[in-house]
Amino acid sequence: MTGGKHSSDPPPFARHILSLADTKRILGIRYSDWLLGAPSIETGIAASAMAQDEWGHARLLYSMLKDFGFDPFEVEHERPAARYYSAPALDEPLEDWAGVVAAVAVVDRALEVALESLSSGSFELAQSRIPKMLAEEEFHRSFGDAWFRRLSDAGGEGRKRLESHVGAMLPSTLAWLAPEDGAYAELVSEGLVRSAAEVRDRFDQGFAHLAGAIDIEAAAVEPDRSGWDEMRRRGPGAPAEEAVERARGDRNRALFVE
Amino acid sequence: MLTEVLDPELSISIMDLGLVYGTAISEGNARIELTFTATACPCMDFIKEDIRDRLLRESWIQKVHIEEVWDPPWTTDRITPAGRQALKKLGVGA
Numbered sequence: 001m002t003g004g005k006h007s008s009d010p011p012p013f014a015r016h017i018l019s020l021a022d023t024k025r026i027l028g029i030r031y032s033d034w035l036l037g038a039p040s041i042e043t044g045i046a047a048s049a050m051a052q053d054e055w056g057h058a059r060l061l062y063s064m065l066k067d068f069g070f071d072p073f074e075v076e077h078e079r080p081a082a083r084y085y086s087a088p089a090l091d092e093p094l095e096d097w098a099g100v101v102a103a104v105a106v107v108d109r110a111l112e113v114a115l116e117s118l119s120s121g122s123f124e125l126a127q128s129r130i131p132k133m134l135a136e137e138e139f140h141r142s143f144g145d146a147w148f149r150r151l152s153d154a155g156g157e158g159r160k161r162l163e164s165h166v167g168a169m170l171p172s173t174l175a176w177l178a179p180e181d182g183a184y185a186e187l188v189s190e191g192l193v194r195s196a197a198e199v200r201d202r203f204d205q206g207f208a209h210l211a212g213a214i215d216i217e218a219a220a221v222e223p224d225r226s227g228w229d230e231m232r233r234r235g236p237g238a239p240a241e242e243a244v245e246r247a248r249g250d251r252n253r254a255l256f257v258e
Numbered sequence: 259m260l261t262e263v264l265d266p267e268l269s270i271s272i273m274d275l276g277l278v279y280g281t282a283i284s285e286g287n288a289r290i291e292l293t294f295t296a297t298a299c300p301c302m303d304f305i306k307e308d309i310r311d312r313l314l315r316e317s318w319i320q321k322v323h324i325e326e327v328w329d330p331p332w333t334t335d336r337i338t339p340a341g342r343q344a345l346k347k348l349g350v351g352a
Binding site (some may be wrong): 127132 | 281296297298299300327328329330332333
């Protein structure tokens with residue numbers, strides 16, 4: 001799907017949930033890439049545990065779409081990459097461990113803020129399901145923050161790469177977290193989510209201490225809204241096809257069983 | 259009956275782990291409200307299957323409906339004293 005509205009586009013609230021679910025699913029894949037090859041066996045296992053959480057959260061979010069008449073199986077297993085609503089920062093694989101740390105600090109944190117926003121709204125299914133997800137996210141945050149500090153304090157190549165990854169991820173992720181479009185404004189007016197300004201502020205408050213460690217002023221970073229597509233709830237591009245093939249389980253399609 | 263259904267990873271009753279939030283049986287229909295320790299628990303399907311298998315062994319139960327619930331979120335506080343004892347024997351603190 002490219003820009004413009006199509007009759008088959010999901011309504012704004014379904015797109016919002018899809019955006020959270022797809023981002024979690026792709027983030028899980030990006031974490032799982034580092035089960036092997038992380039700086040230590042323990043960190044690889046932590047990456048695996050986080051991947052498992054992200055996929056569990058994605059599953060619960062996709063199943064919420066049943067309320068909007070969607071078949072969760074189709075949503076999870078039939079869509080092409082161009083119909084994914086995931087955060088652009090995850091479109092390509094994370095190239096090194098500093099990239100994983102940046103993704104935990106920036107994208108996973110943005111997801112946490114977005115989930116908290118959704119659970120604070122009037123959608124009952126979110127109110128009942130998201131607290132468990134947020135409880136599981138606490139581990140991600142403490143793990144990511146500890147690694148962020150470790151790399152920033154160490155200086156040298158580790159810090160340099162961390163700065164580079166954070167700098168690349170922040171602008172598009174801030175745009176994804178706090179859209180300034182009519183669809184998001186509609187959700188806010190219906191009491192389903194917090195305002196874009198509020199979620200941005202909550203993100204900045206949580207991230208400022210880490211950003212400061214690499215000399216970034218979180219609140220001063222401008223979101224990159226170039227090419228924003230309201231119907232896909234993200235900027236240009238799409239997750240790499242290889243990741244989506246894995247997300248859909250293409251190679252094992254013949255083995256799916258009830 | 260559900261005390262006989264074990265968590266496949268820990269071999270402890272799902273009742274002692276505090277995974278069952280509610281039960282109701284009416285006219286042969288059993289309704290179970292079930293949660294899991296984690297949103298991506300790898301044993302979800304096995305546990306559901308074991309619950310169904312156990313309940314359907316009773317001649318007076320014809321149908322089993324399992325509702326997945328997440329509110330309130332499961333924490334270790336839900337483990338019973340017997341469950342804690344069993345975990346301790348396995349070398350797991352809770």
